[in-house]
Amino acid sequence: EALNSLLMYCHNDRISIEQIPTKYTSGAEKLLVKALLGIEIPSGGFAIDVGVVCQNVATTKAIFDAVVDNKPLVSRIVTVTGSGVESPNNYEVRLGASFEHIVSMSNPNTNQHAIRMGGMMMGVDVETTRAPICKITNCIFVNNLETKPSTQECIRCGQCNQACPVDLLPQQLYWYAKSEDTDKAMDYNLADCIECRCCDYVCPSHIPLAEYFSFAKALHRKTTEDQYRTDIARERFEFREYRLERNKQERTEMMAAKKEELKKKMANDKEQKAKIAAAMARVKKTKQASDDA
Template sequence: MYSDLYKGGVFISNPYPIDDVGIKKTTLPNKVILPLNERMTEKATPCVKVGDLVLTGQVIASNDDFNSVPIHATVSGQVTAIDDHLIPHKSGFKTQCITIQSDGKDEWVKDENSTKDYWKYPQSLLIEKIHYAGIVGMGGAGFPTHIKLGLSQNCSTIIVNGTECEPGIMCDDALMQNYPSQVIKGVEILLHICGAERAIIAIENDKPDAYNSLLINNNNDRISIAHVPTKYTSGSEKLLTKTILDKEIPSGDFAIDVGIVCLNVATVKAIFDIIIEGKPLVSRIVTVTGSGVSKPYNYEARLGSSFEDIVSLSSPNKLKHDVRMGGMMMGIDVPSTDVPISKTCNCIFINNRVAKDTARECIRCGSCNQACPVGLLPQQLYWYSKSEKTDKAVEYSLFDCIECACCSYVCPSNIPLVEYFSFAKALHRNTSEEKRKANIARERFEYREFRLERNKTERAQMMEAKKKAIKEKMAKEKSQKDKITKAMERVNTNKKNKINE
């Protein structure tokens, strides 16, 4: 087992543990709602119209931007609407979505170019296929996987992240227990794509069942399975790399910059699905948990089905609930369960609504600084973020904050520190953008002034030169005239002299 190689972090056990971590396959939803812009990607343009019939896995929207991924129908049926709908977003945004009414048949598109024998195909083709399948980082960040893999030529090690992102989430654990051979196969495909020497699957030490099932299924000596301490924030790419390889990814860089590809297990399973089975990403495993449900469990749900579809399976109580997408630490509060499940939705927390403890003043106790896994001083950052002195906050490494919320969790004054930090980051980005624009405008203005001034002096110089030239010319002409008249005089006198003689 790997030891604790980074300081900070917090130890939190699953607040709502269950005995058997399994997966319940849900019945097909009646309808799915698919947003045209998922996180991190540009808005896609629909390539279907209302009334069109679509098959499961068919591309229904895409765009030319390499950084975005196409959107697929996740059930077969008819497109019934393309309009605005509430999506799970911090700000309660509405965005354009495609609604598909299911026909209940779940007919799939055919995989025309099978890549079952993936080792026969060049890396670029496989990456293209992963791009086509709409695969993004399924741990929560949603970074398009094909971009990561496209940069992986010099990669030495693949880290497969099987540490649950946050306490309470069980979807990765369930996935590894239910699909161990697919995960291993997926890792083998990745080894082929990246040309890496080895792959390490990291699993927290409180998940022995997942560990064992992967171990049994692994016959590849380039793949190893590692136990890491169950400490919160170990799931972060940087801290996981530190834990496993004792390598510190420089500030501002990503794992890929030091030759490491780090992917979530669910992403690896999705890669298996497209390369071997020819199935694009249309479903994911979601944990439903929290104080408001009596049976926390994992569900394999079609993307675009509503939160309500699977929350209702976990026997929610009748009280008022707070709905949260993602974990208790880094998740976001969403207004209701009437929002669609997205590719990054690993967990839905349904909590009984309780009166919130108000925040008190910061007493600079330093608990946050002890808990911070990246060695920041949240108490100082808080001070500068609150007073909007973002330059000073940046000096205190504001942008190294991974927003893991360990500081908010331990704060005895109950201050929502991370909210201050993400606000300060946005504020700083805005002000520096404004500053940049103002600078450009100022430079332009100054250059214009300079240019006008320069033109003026140039023109004056030119005029001066011209005047001088004319003067010189006139002087020259005059002297020539003089010479001629002198010569004429000489001739005349000579003539006179001759006549006189």
């Protein structure tokens, strides 16, 4: 329906509307660019690195509103859905409105609920419905609360490796993330993990793999930043030491030069004094001679 509407209203030769299969993770930037343009984004890179700007519908609409209609971003479309509501729906909601108010419009049942913001797979759990709608609140899932199965040890079945849409090795990454060996995890392209949770979904041991990967990425970022700050502090310390040593050396050289100059001046003065004394003696002698005559 959406595609037909777009095709009906699009009369611009420079815009091409394409359809790709609706399969989870196909909306991820790297996979979308590959599917639409056949361009492979290198490991650790972004779409912009290969000259592509990748924006979602809400951002594109917000840009249009701001640039064409001079309208600031004060509202957004929010989907309310899940097993805990009777009437799932899309609403245009003012930023700052409470989750509670928006959820109440979809007739929630009386059960206890687990609230999740964003996608069911990539979203985040929200503790309370008193949170406000913000620019990134695209969807609120209201699900009946269920007991989560407990986490077991990894049985090395390899199912996570097969499920990963970006060809990583989640099983291997898990061991490195768990032992906080982030350098090794980065060697295994942890930075390319899109945290889609496909590996979590298939894991028979119910290990929250994506949470480990998200933690390992944050830890690596922090370690790198700390290392950078330490390097900068060390460089500054070394330069200060070098500057102090250089100043000391310069001062010593300057003092030695001054001493030498003073010595020369004193020697000069002594010579000058001797010359004056000799001249005076000569004058005295001449005067004595003329007086005697």
